[in-house]
Amino acid sequence: MQPHENKGIEKRFIISILLTLIILIAEVIGGLWTGSLALLSDAAHVFMDVFALALSFIALRLSAMPPDDRHTYGYHRLEVLAALINGITLGAVAIGIFSESWERWQHPTEIKSLEMLFIAAIGLVVNAIVAFVLHSPGKGDQGHDHPKYHAEDINVKSAYLHVLGDAISSVGVIVAALILWQTGWQWVDPLVSIFIGILILVSSGRVLRSSLHILIEGVPEGLSLNEIGETMCKVPGVKEVHDLHVWNLCSGHIALSAHVTVEDQNMQINAVLMAALKHELHQNFGIEHTTLQFECTPCGQGNSLIVHK
Secondary structure (H helix, E strand, O other): OOOOOOHHHHHHHHHHHHHHHHHHHHHHHHHHHHOOHHHHHHHHHHHHHHHHHHHHHHHHHHOOOOOOOOOOOOOOOHHHHHHHHHHHHHHHHHHHHHHHHHHHHHOOOOOOHHHHHHHHHHHHHHHHHHHHHHHOOOOOOOOOEOOOOEOOOHHHHHHHHHHHHHHHHHHHHHHHHHHHHHHOOOOHHHHHHHHHHHHHHHHHHHHHHHHHHHHOOOOOOOOOHHHHHHHHHOOOOEEEEEEEEEEEEEOOEEEEEEEEEEOOOOHHHHHHHHHHHHHHHHHHHOOOEEEEEEEOOOOOOOOEEEEOO
């Protein structure tokens, strides 16, 4: 099983971290200067972006380590743990923003709307650049495209969702600044902060759902267990497939184990059959890591999914 070493993605993470740090410094200073809670809320989101990008980058480097005697699959699951931590911290930030928004709603303060508008516009431009850097595949990136399954690195996906959320948050801050400038309505600032908090919660839910699905070894999204079994059973020589399991080691690697009932035949024929099954699984579903047990009669273990007619 190949490690996750990918210099193209690593370079994109380093560029994204540096650009996001610039946004963070600008929005913290600008939020304190203008008194805008919306800007400070967005800065909190940006801080979590820096944390998420750094954590994802570390997980990416560690997941490139080869397997050893204690970790026979390697360290691929570290990317999933990083995404899980990112999702949890996003939820915590959202709760903090809701609390502060309620306090500001009850006790509004004076806000410098023009300065707030200028800083938010800078944040939007830089966020758009970072999102483009993360979303655009580089020359060294490793793809996982297959007819039935497209795997996105959950690290890159969670980082991209962070930054995309920031870009939308910056749009919200700009709208709030324009309304404040024209009307002087102070309540718009905490209202936009609530909007930013909801956006963060949505991003948190998406990342948590994907990472938890992998950690509980669910069938990879986009794949059907029955369809995989049917494809295997179409290979000549296969009588039945049972005790079939398919799961993600991480977002880029799928594993499969199954019991395959075959005719009573010599080992050479079985070797050809094994190669044909592995080819079909890789060609149609992108499954590279397989464990197949051949039997002449069903062992009775697990459910029988497919019987060749």
